[in-house]
Amino acid sequence: MPQTIYTAVHHELLIKKSRFIACVQPMADRASAQKIVAELWQQHPGAAHVCWALLAGGQSAAVDDGEPSGTAGRPMLDVLRHQDLEGVLATVVRYFGGVKLGAGGLVRAYTDSVAQALLQAEKIAIIKQRCLICTVPYAMEGLVRREIEIADAVLINVQHASDVQFEFSLPDTIADAFIIRLNEAGHGRISWITPEDE
Template identity: 40%
Template structure:
């Protein structure tokens, strides 16, 4: 999977209708909604503002008055083909006075988003995971230094009879990191298993 580095756009004209295709990196439906509100404010005379949101756990699409399946669906198909996530795709249409038909609309909306991808820069989505460990107070500094070497982020810490640290790191590094940590602390490290340690997505 990939995601956008920054927004990208393209414009095409078919039988005097203008189609403005845009791609925006987003992380939530609320962010997408705010972006759509701004786009509609920028284009008060547009006849349609069609969109597709692909965001983990919160996706959606809207033909915005175009015949069902002729706008958002072809846009969605392009996003799936490009294997992109965390993205809002929008096509703003200005009516040109000539009907395009269902086939023409489908091609136009798909092309507007395809052309926007030509200006887009994509980066791989890195799968992250979370892990928790318990250790002696004397070992915390060494453990944190090792975590830094693996670009692991400490997202939680608790202190009692021992130190509990909760980390987020690349799933691809998790096994190697755990082995290195156990070797570094001479087996005195304990792996904890809180309920939510499944993979998450990030850059």
Template identity: 40%
Template sequence: MSKDYPVPSGYLERETEVKKSRFIARVYPVSSRDEVREHVARAHQDYPDARHVCWAYQIGRPGSAAEAAMNDDGEPSGTAGKPILNVIQHKDMGDVLVIVVRYFGGIKLGAGGLVRAYAGAAESVLSEVGRTIQQSRVQAEVVLGFADEQPLRHWCDGHEGHIESIQYSNRVNARVSVPQARASEFAAFCDAQKLDYRLET
């Protein structure tokens, strides 16, 4: 079974209005709970006077997400985070966070109205955001000399590899992720450069 699945290709923001309440929806690609926290904190900073900052996310493959959560941020239970998450799941996207910021317009929407408004805001941004395919990746720990760092970076740039973290001591310790389809190429590169590496399967 293929592990590839669609994810948002980048950040997008859209605004809708329902009975004078403003709903500002943001979508982000995310791969960790820490990233979710950072984006939610930024929304609170960007809109400090907003009444509610509601959100939902799922990380991993749609239909069997490794992690998902939602938050109503003071709206009646089940009227904000859940409809946002339902739209995310309906769109069959993974690694996605949707935040909906609400400015109250003075007219109460009622529970059904809130559900429709938050779902509509999530729909507006998710239907427009670009999609890219998330390929399954493998992680590797690499120990190398300082002179080997540039060739490693060069290889990653040309082969969709990402250096996730790098630490310097008497040697360089790098954590690298590469598409699963390129794992054997990466191993061959490390062997040719005589690098000490360990692929995590």
């Protein structure tokens, strides 16, 4: 099951005088990630590289930022994928210490930086939500409100017109069973609206 992290985590490695400053943080999309990378360059103008990896909103990125191809961004991305993370950005700011590490040394350094940071991360399962909209007669408003509360669904909106319209979300895994239960309780007097029909 995909997970994300609750808050940013950091770790710093020193390898042969090179400093690797890692951060893994929640991230919504690529544009936000690029903004963070630009801010890191402003905070660390003396850094040799700001490498990063992103898994967010169905997009991924692995940026070596001048390190030999495949030695930074890809290993960082592999750590994120291996831990089944989504909605996260990993960055590593490198200050060069004057000693070359070689391709293998770089891969280990970038992998370890991100993996060590993630040891401190509080992970949260990503539960896909489904939005449901239904209309019911006024006499059934209390019943529907109770069912929504029992299911721990999130009530988004209620509109009172000729009928009562409820808009709410709940985990996708229980949505079908919830609809069946509500239809049985409502004896066919509940109408379901697909969000696109709105």
